[in-house]
Amino acid sequence: MAEMQQIVLARHCDGPPVPEDFAVETLPLPEPKEGQFRLxxxxxxxxxxxxxxLSGGDSYAAALPLGKPVDGFSVGVVEASEHPDYPVGTKVFCxxxxxxxxxxxxxxxxxxVPEALVPLSAWIGVLGVPGLTAWFGLKETAxxxxxxxxxxxxxxxxVGATAGQLAKAWGxxxxxxxxxxxxxxxxxxxxAGFDAALNYKTTGDLTAAxxxxxQCGVDVLFDNVGNAMVDRVLPLMSMHGRICVSGQVADYNVAPEARAGIRHTAPFITHRINMQGLVVFDFMKGFPEALGEMAAMLASGRLKAKEERFDGIAAMPxxxxxxFKGENFGRRVVKVGEE
Ligand SMILES: NC(=O)c1ccc[n+]([C@@H]2O[C@H](COP(=O)([O-])OP(=O)(O)OC[C@H]3O[C@@H](n4cnc5c(N)ncnc54)[C@H](OP(=O)(O)O)[C@@H]3O)[C@@H](O)[C@H]2O)c1
Structure with a gap:
């Protein structure tokens, strides 16, 4: 019998995730019903x-039950179809x-996936949710x-590398x-064309650095890290500065009561600062246009995207x-099937 594999949550994460929190499962290959296709x-x-x-409690998204497959983005090829718009051979991201x-x-x-101007994996990277987060975080939220x-x-x-490059491209x-x-x-x-970059692990006084x-204050802070970083930047924000809260990666493994807080709040008043959270899916209507523009930038080399490739579904955990250990240098993608 034909089979497929998936990675499920084997136990709730307590602190930083470890590979033992996950398990590989083998299942019979499902058949599509009318109006469906198999990717x-x-x-x-x-x-x-x-x-x-993955912690067992609800956050902004509902908790994933044990035994359920873990979330992620995928790009692949339709191999069986009962859907008139997605014939066999169509390339799809989802x-x-x-x-x-x-x-x-x-x-x-x-x-x-439109014509093959860029590598297929880009459609879950710079041309996927990370790129869209950068685009709409910068344009709409900030x-x-x-x-x-x-x-x-x-x-x-x-997300960060794309946000910085878009900012440069947009002036x-x-x-x-x-x-x-x-x-x-x-x-x-x-x-990637950034004007300067700072290693926060070695700079000492980060606010001074x-x-x-x-050199010109901070009109826009595009933050992917969390409160500890925001608090160090608040004293430097310009008048009418804007903070896009894109992500809080430093806080995801920390209990809410142990997370860093924000103390430098006076600039919110004195400098009329706006700090706003982002959920990229609020901007779904604009995705096709943004993806078209970013695909052209990527294909022409005006947008750089770094990728780290892993092999086999078992490598996903x-x-x-x-x-969460800073090991990734760019987007991590895992090859789970042949192109
Ligand atoms: N709002 C939305 O709709 C939306 C959508 C997608 C993604 N996001 C968020 O966007 C952010 C960036 O996502 P991404 O996919 O581009 O991932 P990413 O920035 O590559 O995240 C991993 C990196 O975060 C840094 N990091 C990890 N732990 C840290 C800590 N304790 N302190 C400081 N830095 C730490 C590390 O880089 P260093 O080596 O530089 O420390 C690590 O390589 C994430 O927070 C993600 O959740 C938001």
């Missing part, structure tokens, strides 16, 4: 935000989880405008990134756990 996954992603569903195959109905976050001075945290990750006066190694900082300035690197 053979080629690439799956691992995403830090997935951690929010939110389908850590599996080798899935049954899809053509609804939800899902799209056809209300970016040309001439802004922009600071990005976790800047070498797929930022200065873009500075914060990352956790000298190698990441070098890539940001030498490859940001002040010196920015290890690839995921490394995100």
């Amino acid at each position: 053979r996954h080629v690439w799956n992603s691992v995403d830090p935000g997935t951690r929010s569903r 939110a389908a989880g850590w599996r080798t195959h899935s049954i899809q109905s053509g609804r939800g976050f899902l799209g056809k 209300r970016f405008k040309a001439g802004d001075c922009v600071l990005v945290t976790s800047a070498a990750g797929p 930022a006066a200065r873009v500075v990134g914060i990352a956790g190694s000298d190698e990441k900082c070098r890539w940001l300035t030498e490859e 940001i002040h010196e690197a920015m 290890e690839a995921f756990c490394g995100l």
Whole structure:
């Protein structure tokens, strides 16, 4: 009998996730019913935000029950179809989880991959949710405008690196990134076109280092890390500065009562600062246009995307756990089937 595999949550995570929190499961290959198609996954992603569903309690997303497949994004090829719009051979990206195959109905976050101008894996990376988060976080949540001075945290990750490059492309006066190694900082300035990059692990007084690197204050803080980072930047925010709360990766493994707080709140009043959270799916109507523009930028080399590739579905837990130790340098994608 034909089979598929998936990675399920074996026990709730307590603190940083470890590979033992997950298990590989083998199942019979499901057949699509009318109006459905079966997608053979080629690439799956691992995403830090997935951690929010793994502790057993509800956060902004409902808790994932034990034994259920873990969330992630996938791109693959239709291999059996009862859906008129998705014939066999169609390439599709979607939110389908850590599996080798899935049954899809053509609804939800899902799209056809257009012509092969860029690698297929890009459709779950810079042309997937990370790229869209950067695009809409900057444009809509941070209300970016040309001439802004922009600071990005976790800047070498797929969201941060794309946000910084989009800001430069859209006319930022200065873009500075914060990352956790000298190698990441070098890539940001030498490859991705950031004006400066700071290694937060070695700078000492981070607020002073940001002040010196920015040169023009901080009009936009695009934050992927959490309160500890925001608190260090607040004293440097410009008048009418905007903070996009994209993610809080430093806090995902920490109990709410133990998380860093924000103490430098006076600038909210004195500098009329706006701090706003982002859920990228609020902007789904604009996804096709944003993806079209970013695909053109990527194909022409105006947008750089770093990727780390893993092989085989069993590698997904290890690839995921490394995100919280700063091990990833760019988007982590896992090959689970042939192209
Ligand atoms: N709002 C939305 O709709 C939305 C959608 C998608 C993603 N997101 C969020 O966007 C953020 C970035 O996502 P991504 O996919 O690009 O992942 P990412 O930035 O590559 O996340 C992993 C990186 O985070 C950094 N990190 C991990 N623990 C840290 C800590 N304790 N302190 C400081 N940095 C730490 C590490 O980089 P360093 O080596 O630089 O420390 C690590 O390599 C995440 O928070 C994610 O949840 C939001």
